[in-house]
Amino acid sequence: MEQKNQTQLDRREERRKRRQRNQIAAYIVLILMIAAVAAGIVFLVRFLAGNSRQKEAAADNQSRVEEIFASEETIQVQEPAETVEEMSAEQKLDEIVNAGIEVMPLEDKVAGLFLVEPEAITGVSAAVQAGEGTQEALAQYAVGGLIYFSKNIQSGEQLSQMIDNTLLYTKYPLFIAVDEEGGSVARVADAGLGQTVDSAQTIGESGDPNNAYQAGVTIGGYLSEFGFNLDFAPVADLANVENSVMEGRSYGSDAASVSQFVTSMMQGLSEQNVTACLKHFPGIGSSVQDTHDGLAVTDRSAEEFRAQEFTVFQAGIDAGAEMIMVGHVAAPSLTGDNTPCSLSQAVVTDILRNEMNYDGVIITDALNMSAISQYYSADEAAVLALRAGCDMLLMPEDFETAYNGVLQAVQEGTISEERINDSLRRIYRIKYADKVVE
Numbered sequence: 001m002e003q004k005n006q007t008q009l010d011r012r013e014e015r016r017k018r019r020q021r022n023q024i025a026a027y028i029v030l031i032l033m034i035a036a037v038a039a040g041i042v043f044l045v046r047f048l049a050g051n052s053r054q055k056e057a058a059a060d061n062q063s064r065v066e067e068i069f070a071s072e073e074t075i076q077v078q079e080p081a082e083t084v085e086e087m088s089a090e091q092k093l094d095e096i097v098n099a100g101i102e103v104m105p106l107e108d109k110v111a112g113l114f115l116v117e118p119e120a121i122t123g124v125s126a127a128v129q130a131g132e133g134t135q136e137a138l139a140q141y142a143v144g145g146l147i148y149f150s151k152n153i154q155s156g157e158q159l160s161q162m163i164d165n166t167l168l169y170t171k172y173p174l175f176i177a178v179d180e181e182g183g184s185v186a187r188v189a190d191a192g193l194g195q196t197v198d199s200a201q202t203i204g205e206s207g208d209p210n211n212a213y214q215a216g217v218t219i220g221g222y223l224s225e226f227g228f229n230l231d232f233a234p235v236a237d238l239a240n241v242e243n244s245v246m247e248g249r250s251y252g253s254d255a256a257s258v259s260q261f262v263t264s265m266m267q268g269l270s271e272q273n274v275t276a277c278l279k280h281f282p283g284i285g286s287s288v289q290d291t292h293d294g295l296a297v298t299d300r301s302a303e304e305f306r307a308q309e310f311t312v313f314q315a316g317i318d319a320g321a322e323m324i325m326v327g328h329v330a331a332p333s334l335t336g337d338n339t340p341c342s343l344s345q346a347v348v349t350d351i352l353r354n355e356m357n358y359d360g361v362i363i364t365d366a367l368n369m370s371a372i373s374q375y376y377s378a379d380e381a382a383v384l385a386l387r388a389g390c391d392m393l394l395m396p397e398d399f400e401t402a403y404n405g406v407l408q409a410v411q412e413g414t415i416s417e418e419r420i421n422d423s424l425r426r427i428y429r430i431k432y433a434d435k436v437v438e
Contacts, residue, residue, distance in 0.1 A: 093436045097428040100172075101421055108142040108172070109420050110407045112427065115145035115175055115363065115392055118152065118166075120399040126151045128158060130165035138170050141403065144392060144427060145175025145230065153191040156226070163227035173431040175275075177230040180219050181249060185233075194222035200235055200261070204251030209260040212251070216268020216276070224272045232325065234265040236278045236312045237285035245296070246285035253285075255308045259315035266319060275430055278316045280327030280365055281352060282334060282341055283309030291328040291371035295338065302333040314356055322430050323361040324352065326390065328371035340371055342385055349389035361426045363392035373397045379405020386415055391423035 087095070101109070118127035121137040146166065153159050163176055178187050183199025197215045204212075212234070223231060238258060239250035251261040266276040282305055289296035300309075313324065326348055328340040334347050341347040342364040352358050364385050367373070372381050382393050382402040386409075396402035409415045 089436050093429060093432060094425075096432050096435055097425050100428060100432070101424050104172075104424075106410060106417065106420075107407065109417070109424060110410060111142045111403060112144040112172065112424055113386070113392055113406065113420065114141075114143045114396070114399065114403060115147060115177060115394050116143055116399050117149070117395060118146050120395070128152060128154055128162065130162045130169065134166055135169040138166075141399075142170070142172055143174075144172075145177055147177040147179075147232075147395065148187065148228075149179075150187050150190060153187065153193065156193050159188075159191075159193065159226050167227065173428070175230040175431070176228050177232060178223065178228050179232045180223060180228075181233040181235060182215050182219060183248060185249065186219075188222060188226065188228075189219075193226070194219070199248050200251045201239070201248045204258065204261055207257075209264040212261040213264040213268045216265040216270075217272060218268075220269040220272025220274040223274050228274060230275045230277065230323070231269055232277045232279060233269070234262050234276065234278065235280075236262045236316060237280055237283045238309055238312065239285045240308065241286050241288065243288045244285045245287050245290050250285050255311040259312045262312055262316055263319040266316060266321065270320075273434075275322050277323040277325050277363065278313060278321050279325035280329070281313055281324050282327075282329075282331060282347060283312075284327045284329040285309075287329055291340075291365065291369050294370045294374060295330060295340075296328070296371060297330045297332070297338060300331060300333060305331070305334065310351075310356065313352075317356060317358050317360075321358075321360055323363060324358065325363050325365055325394075326352070327365050328369055342367075342372070342390065343376075343381065343388050345388045347388070353389055359426070361391045361423075361430060362389065364390050364394050366395040367393060367402070368395050368397040377405075378402040379408075382406050383409045383415065386419070386423075391426050 104112070118130075118134065118137075119125065121141045121143060122133045123137075124133065127134070148159075148163075152162070166176070167174060179185050180188055180194075181200065182189075182197035183202070186194070186197065188194045189196050195218050197218055198211070200212075203215060216234075219231065219233070235246065235249045235251070236258070237246040237250050238253050238255060239246045240253040244250070251258040262278065266278070269276040283300075284291065284296065284298070286300045286304075286309075287296045287298045313321075316324070326342045328342050330338040331341055331347070332338060334351065335341065335344045336346070348362060352362060367378070367381050367385070376384065378396045378398040378401040382396055382405055385393055386406065393402065393406075406415070410417055410420060
């Protein structure tokens with residue numbers, strides 16, 4: 001019995017100790033859990049606190065940036081500015097001219113080198129109005145200009161309307177030209193539509209170049225009112241032989257004096273928005289023969305030309321001459337033979353273009369004159385003039401033949417298209433000059 005009681009006591013003691021061990025283990029697990037939770041809480045608190053400080057710092061930085069940009073003391077990084085150089089008026093004009101020429105078909109380019117009477121393209125005997133016939137003609141042949149004579153002038157209203165309509169029908173700017181020198185050569189004034197101006201000889205004898213200027217202003221004034229923009233004047237020839245073919249039409253025989261009269265008239269015309277055309281290079285006043293009637297030859301030496309006639313034309317070039325007409329006189333001292341100067345490369349290119357540094361428009365005298373038509377076909381003369389260096393072809397004997405001859409020469413490579421473009425650039429620099437504002 002006593003042994004049994006002892007066994008029970010031992011078992012109770014064992015259970016008690018086991019409960020104690022279990023309680024201790026439970027406490028340890030609880031403590032560990034509490035410690036883990038506490039560590040997690042501490043980490044979370046620290047994380048949130050750190051993130052908050054970062055946000056505060058970021059917000060503070062952003063605020064500081066905004067303050068900097070808002071401040072007048074802001075220092076901004078300057079990026080290198082792209083320098084755009086402003087184009088000069090000359091460069092702008094070149095841009096306009098080149099853009100216009102670039103889109104022109106070859107047929108129009110070639111036609112643009114011709115300045116003809118309206119009858120040459122319309123087929124009528126005397127053009128006194130511009131209607132559907134003119135419109136169709138200009139659509140087929142986009143010539144560079146038209147020249148009018150006494151037969152085309154009936155009244156002021158008729159002349160103005162004809163020119164206005166013509167300008168409406170053209171797809172390219174036109175030269176509207178006339179021979180209006182004053183004196184005996186005055187198509188418009190002779191029709192009673194402009195003030196009569198003294199001849200160049202009379203003005204030259206006055207000794208006052210201002211009279212030539214006033215003549216230019218007067219002529220340019222009434223021409224521009226009717227729509228003319230090109231005058232084949234002034235005459236720059238010297239009447240330096242007895243019975244000179246230019247007697248009455250020249251300002252005189254002294255190069256220095258004549259130069260002043262020529263440049264003065266140029267200025268007067270220019271101020272009225274009329275382009276002046278100096279004529280007839282290299283000078284035909286030393287001949288008594290008329291190129292209208294046949295071959296005209298001068299025995300003037302090259303030295304005499306350079307000392308006198310060239311002096312007048314050089315003065316015109318230096319004064320800004322935009323167009324010069326080359327005559328058909330034969331000057332063997334300059335060409336080596338009896339080739340008309342208008343068809344001579346030695347005269348047109350070697351002397352006028354290169355030696356005298358002229359870069360304006362060079363136009364032939366009328367190609368229907370006997371000095372040309374008796375010796376050359378219309379197409380042959382046109383091609384030779386262009387190859388000599390002329391830019392424009394005035395009044396060929398047969399326009400269609402001349403036009404087709406030049407077109408064929410370009411298509412076959414006898415004349416390059418770029419050569420045609422060079423002439424067009426000079427021509428359109430005059431026609432588009434008013435499109436450029438300084």
